[in-house]
Amino acid sequence: DAGITQSPRHKVTETGTPVTLRCHQTENHRYMYWYRQDPGHGLRLIHYSYGVKDTDKGEVSDGYSVSRSKTEDFLLTLESATSSQTSVYFCAIRTAPNTEAFFGQGTRLTVV
Amino acid sequence: AQSVSQHNHHVILSEAASLELGCNYSYGGTVNLFWYVQYPGQHLQLLLKYFSGDPLVKGIKGFEAEFIKSKFSFNLRKPSVQWSDTAEYFCAVNARGSSNTGKLIFGQGTTLQVKP
Numbered sequence: 149d150a151g152i153t154q155s156p157r158h159k160v161t162e163t164g165t166p167v168t169l170r171c172h173q174t175e176n177h178r179y180m181y182w183y184r185q186d187p188g189h190g191l192r193l194i195h196y197s198y199g200v201k202d203t204d205k206g207e208v209s210d211g212y213s214v215s216r217s218k219t220e221d222f223l224l225t226l227e228s229a230t231s232s233q234t235s236v237y238f239c240a241i242r243t244a245p246n247t248e249a250f251f252g253q254g255t256r257l258t259v260v
Numbered sequence: 261a262q263s264v265s266q267h268n269h270h271v272i273l274s275e276a277a278s279l280e281l282g283c284n285y286s287y288g289g290t291v292n293l294f295w296y297v298q299y300p301g302q303h304l305q306l307l308l309k310y311f312s313g314d315p316l317v318k319g320i321k322g323f324e325a326e327f328i329k330s331k332f333s334f335n336l337r338k339p340s341v342q343w344s345d346t347a348e349y350f351c352a353v354n355a356r357g358s359s360n361t362g363k364l365i366f367g368q369g370t371t372l373q374v375k376p
Binding site for chain 1: 305
């Protein structure tokens with residue numbers, strides 16, 4: 149498996165609290181992505197990064213922010229968690245747009 | 261903006277049946293196309309990819325896909341499925357070109373259930 153670590157793997161949090169998910173890679177890949185997976189919706193892109201401090205919005209970015217201050221870490225923050233953000237979150241990395249994306253094991257987030 | 265649509269949401273087949281899963285994308289320019297598989301409880305893994313050249317691409321585990329540019333399609337096929345192919349399948353696309361920042365978009369997924 150590619151060197152991708154997501155933390156935490158599971159989290160339960162209360163509505164209105166901020167939450168930060170971390171994606172750490174040891175592959176020195178330029179591109180990093182955050183997706184959420186929900187039944188019936190597949191994987192939806194939240195934000196992605198094409199370099200240090202270079203990020204862009206995906207399809208479902210409202211309520212989420214990201215930061216990438218160094219190559220190996222891509223942080224996803226839910227500013228004020230809502231129940232609609234209960235989901236499984238996947239991080240992915242790849243070297244270039246014409247290469248395979250490698251996925252992390254996922255983070256299961258429950259907002260109560 | 262690019263988008264991906266998978267027509268079949270849930271497919272049930274018996275072992276040895278043939279499989280075809282539909283994938284259409286929306287983007288006017290050149291694209292990279294992918295099929296990924298997610299086995300129960302696991303993360304996504306690449307089945308196959310198309311960047312250029314022969315529009316018929318072969319992947320792992322006997323899967324293949326055909327890129328038909330005129331139809332904006334990239335359908336996944338397998339001549340004979342096995343019980344172990346039970347999984348969720350995702351089509352994905354990213355646009356190519358000078359403005360390409362590597363945005364990778366996935367379809368809604370197709371759940372395949374293979375009955376022994």
